[in-house]
Amino acid sequence: MTVDRYTYIKCWYGIPRADYEAMLVAHKGKCAACGEGETALSAKGDVRWLCVDHCHKTGRVRGLLCDRCNNILGRAKDSVDVLQDLIEYLEKNAVAASSPSVQDLTELKGARLCLAV
Ligand SMILES: [Zn+2]
Secondary structure, three states: OOOOHHHHHHHHHOOOHHHHHHHHHHOOOOOOOOOOOOOOEOOOOOEOOOEEEEOOOOOOEEEEEOHHHHHHHHHOOOOHHHHHHHHHHHHHHHHHOOOOOHHHHHHHHHHHHHHHO
C-alpha cells in the first residue's frame, strides 16, 4: 500500500497539505538552511521532496530542509556544540591545507632517498 506524501506528512508531523505548501512557497522550493534545491533521489529515481525538519524534543516543525542538511542535523543530534566544533575543525584544517600534503611529504621523502644514494 502506498501512502500519499501529504497524508504521511499530516500523520507524522501533524501539518496539513496547505501548511506544507505554504512553507514550500516561503522557502521558494529551496532548503531553509543551505538555500539549494533538493537533489537526493528516491528509490524510484525521482527527486525527493524537501524534508520536514522538526525539533526532536518538542516536535515543533522548524522548516523544510534538503536531505543532506536534514541528515547533518540528525547525525549531529541538533547539537549546536557539535556543529560549532565541526566548523572550527574545518576552519583549522583549511589553514593547514597550505602546508605539505601526505603526497608532497612522500615525494619529499623519496627525494631525500635519492640524494642519500
Ligand atoms: Zn540544505
